[in-house]
Amino acid sequence: MFTAAVITVSDRSHQGERPDEGGPRVQALLEANGYQVIHRRIVPDEIEAIEEALIQASDVLDIPLIVTTGGTGFAPRDVTPEATIGICHKLVPGIPEAMRSASLQITPRAMLSRAAAGIRSRSLIVNLPGSPKAAEENLRAVIGALDHGLVMLRGQPMNCAELS
Secondary structure (H helix, E strand, C coil): CCEEEEEEECHHHHCCCCCCCHHHHHHHHHHHCCCEEEEEEEECCCHHHHHHHHHHHHHHCCCCEEEEECCCCCCCCCCHHHHHHHHCCEECCHHHHHHHHHHHCCCHHHHHCCCCEEEECCEEEEEECCCHHHHHHHHHHHHHHHHHHHHHHHCCCCCHHHHC
């Protein structure tokens, strides 16, 4: 089992004007798939705040999977992908490509997602949309492959049963 962090990016939730619905929904899906969510945080839509939260979860807390929700659209303050790309050492474009592809089966608006994914140190960072429904749908599209990527990233040996 891997540990995970869920970081909600939302000015209104950060200011207490709106409850965070996406973070708990993402956490529930992660936990239903064997992840232990050990860190949750809400940050405003500001590059520096997002970068700081991602770096803390990766470098200080050493959490293998860091999932963000929010800030991936076209609004002027939607800067989560820029913050993610800015602190990652490697990008993992297949993850957001798979999420957009799966989401396009549900809505043509999926093509408007600017979500990114990447690796910082020993952590995989995945951006999800801010809509709780869309966040869950996007995570469902890729969650089956994430553990294999984390095994590779963390250098943990796999047994033969895990290879099938």
